[in-house]
Amino acid sequence: MARKKKQNAFYAQSGGVTAVINASACGLIETARQHKDKIGKVYAGRNGIIGALEEDLIDTSKESKKAIAGLKFTPSGAFGSCRYKLKSIEENRAEYERLIEVFKAHDIGYFFYNGGGDSMDTAHKVSQLSETMGYPITCVGIPKTVDNDLPITDNCPGFGSVAKYVAVSIREAGFDVASMAKTSTKVFVMEVMGRHAGWIAAAGGLAAENEGDAPHIILFPEIAFNQEKFLKKVDRCVKKFGYCAIVVSEGAAYKDGTFLADAGSVDAFGHKQLGGVAPVVAQMVKDKLGYKYHWAVADYLQRAARHIASETDVEQAYAMGKAAVEFAVAGKNAVMPTIVRKKTKRYSWTIGEAKLADVANVEKMMPRNFISRDGFHITDICRDYLQPLIKGESYPPYKDGLPQYVTLKNEAVAKKLKTKFKV
């Protein structure tokens, strides 16, 4: 479907942002600027797809080469992101008609959508607009999610950097606790993201390279929490190593599916205390074993930590943005570039291609053989998979001790439509 006419492109960031989603934006914009014969301007949606629906477009051509290059070092979503999933055409035809109205008004012939599973579903629906609504558009998805749960691609940009943050942090905290355990804290609990899958928690396991290294215990969403087994393991660990460092996934749950985080705490007003599985686990240890504890909740710090991003992750994120443009100008529609792990001894990867139809709404769970038999740690197979993804340091530039992240001008494209659309 390679067209003769030069058309504009629309790019949007979708869902939870990461340390490297802007690196994908950087790859996409820099590459699009090299294809001026086919792609006119790249318009970004302000706050994701909402920007398209509300005709709130950002003209990225107004950004300097330097500013765009700076995106490679800047965490978060530079154009704004949102959690908003398009319904099916049958359910909400008005949304699709509106998209076409905006695309037509701004001569948009390319649609790039940077996100996770839900977003690839949206991208897939948009890719079908030619067939379903007679509007020809070239649509390419760009994978992004800290949850690492997209299918087909070996891993997802955004995950490697969270993984690195978590592994580095639990190693550092482990050293800290070990040195004070004689008279102070004996149990340390660090809570990490991952409501459905334990990929991020698993990454913490990389820090434990030798017996006795932190973390000693990982609590996965995949393994039903068994308090008795857990406490026994904590106690054994403290007795053997002097302390116990625990990584717990926010999605850790009992056999009946109740999240540990939801199990009990109420505040002074009787409201259920929201979030925070780490304090729950820590308190449990204190109540049953009596050990002094500390806990940390990394929350957004982990997915925003561009200062300790994985070089592999940054390169892959950039490459996905670049590949998306190359796919599009080659006339490919309804696809997503993927990361393909090569069968080399030393880790290497190349770019593959997946159909959006095969990616949309499929969650890749962590295989059971990535988790040790007792359910409290990772296996060597898991380690071999994860390790290359955190490899390399890609430091941002600093000034006066602080990383110099860019904030774009984000100039709005003049509206052409008289109609308004409220999401």
Added chain:
Amino acid sequence: MARKKKQNAFYAQSGGVTAVINASACGLIETARQHKDKIGKVYAGRNGIIGALEEDLIDTSKESKKAIAGLKFTPSGAFGSCRYKLKSIEENRAEYERLIEVFKAHDIGYFFYNGGGDSMDTAHKVSQLSETMGYPITCVGIPKTVDNDLPITDNCPGFGSVAKYVAVSIREAGFDVASMAKTSTKVFVMEVMGRHAGWIAAAGGLAAENEGDAPHIILFPEIAFNQEKFLKKVDRCVKKFGYCAIVVSEGAAYKDGTFLADAGSVDAFGHKQLGGVAPVVAQMVKDKLGYKYHWAVADYLQRAARHIASETDVEQAYAMGKAAVEFAVAGKNAVMPTIVRKKTKRYSWTIGEAKLADVANVEKMMPRNFISRDGFHITDICRDYLQPLIKGESYPPYKDGLPQYVTLKNEAVAKKLKTKFKV
């Protein structure tokens, strides 16, 4: 009191560890090795002063040059630390007699104590053993505390790196929240250390260089918490910038001294929930203003974060260890090296000297003019003071994506005493 005879040295780490206390150990041991005419072996106390009392000494001469050099890059206390304050000689003479017994048995003539205010008090008591108990010893304190509350010295090794971690983290999280605020989290709360003084919380303020930058609000222990004023400010901030990023000190308290963290929450068993001012503040915002929130508790991650240590801090920590040895071999007793800020336009510093008697048990509070008039941010004077302390990046070496921190052999010195001492 420069002696003719060569004697061994005792070194101990005390109190909460930091990202750079091992850099002081590195400076001390490397420098001691250059003064073999005066200092024999450097024995480290296993788990701090407890190691001296229990005659559990570590022979640092068994560590390779490479391992000792690696301490400069390794967070935590490599020999173990403890929270243990010696009582006065009147109250517990037995402890001092035991120290002398151990020092005599191992020919220890130098005592180096690396810690904060309490530790400088202990060091001061030890420095008086010649006078009070007739045992000649040269005692030098080495400043260390993330709390930055030692007097006389311009700042304390350990603080600059926490400060950098906090400023970098809130900047990154701020970018994250800003990009999602349209449809998601509008208020983000990050809890940092500092039960008595707001130095660490203040450091978060460095991230806000322009209007609208995170953090928008800092809650200091020095400023009585006023819920009404606070909520008004949060609301204004969300309305103006789209979101609000808050740094809260664990020591934030109401006018009557009640910690916010202690104000209310009980778990399912009716126990008071320990720690966690961030969720309390976040819940308050949710209850009163209805904004979606997230919160993070950095806890030990902040003081162990060697991966993002301040170069200034690392250099000063090393220099303090080095200076301590130089003071000792010059025959100085009952002193502590200090960091002296020079009156140059561009930040520079040199090494000064304080009497332990003047340092012991004195807490340096944050001046009121470091906090803005409304009590929610830092002033330019504060910024000028803090900024140089986070300057420069001192990255540890990495392998396979993880920082390569050293674990010492920590070989025990053969015990010479038949007597045991239980702390």
